[in-house]
Amino acid sequence: MTAADRRLPVTLLDKDGVQLIVDDAVATVTLNRPAKRNAQSPAMWRTLAEAGRLLPGSVRVVVLRAEGKSFSAGLDRQAFTPEGFDGEPSFIDMARGSDAELDATIAEYQDAFTWWRRNDIVSVAAVQGHAIGAGFQLALACDLRVCADDVQFAMRETSLGLVPDLTGTHPLVGLVGYARALEICATGRFVHAEEAERTGLANLVVPAAELDGAVRDLAAALLAADRGALIETKALLRGAGDRTYEEQRTAERAAQARRLRELAGLTD
Helix, strand or coil, X not given: CCCCCCCCCEEEEEECCEEEEEECCEEEEEECCHHHCCCXXXXXXXXXXXXXHHCCCCXXXXXXXXXXXXXXXXXXXXXXXXXXXXXXXXXXXXXHCCHXXXXXXXXXXXXXXXXXXXXXCEEEEEECCEEECHHHHHHHHCCEEEEECCCEEECCXXXXXXXXXXCCHHHHHHHHCHHHHHHHHHHCCCEEHHHHHHHCCCCEEECHHHHHHHHHHXXXXXXXXXHHHHHHHHHHHHHHCCCCHHHHHHHHHHHHHHHHHHHCCCCC
């Protein structure tokens, strides 16, 4: 492919503090509320969910990054005021709804956090500074995390009388184990870069000035892999925790058979 053949980056979304740019096989989702430390709101969550729906089929890697010194300081504190956000139910209004209504509202919010682990993409969070509460959970929603050496993860929901409900508990336990996950959530303490890398929360820690370059290098390495093989491998690994050893062996054989047939041109 020549430089002339290569498509220019295209901006598909730019609203509610979220920007989505697609550059060939790489999509970049940027949290763009640096003045508020990328604090999150229901409008931002809906736009993040929309970003997932808008991804072209050509995208193989999705990078999640943030403008400013903080990745995300968590939920915008306006949510805790009696009036809440304009056009949105306040926490008090939500609590007054029926169980079904409350469940549906939280499920809609969770949609912003669920698509990052789709088998057809690999998502990489580039995390600097504070990633607190909803910010921590958004980083956990991604497959991989590359962190600056100033990163500070924290799950502060229990200090507010709440629970982490934006899909972060499952990956947190999977990464660090039940006991450490409970201690992190119960105390709300900060997890700094060294511990994040040691416990598996961070795949890689680099100086803050090198964060963007490290993510570009990782994206390039991911794109060098065969797409079909990577999709099958991701599906195998994602399901491994729910299978027995023998079930995983069976899944491996089935996945390899599909790859061999595809490589031999024997699939429809």
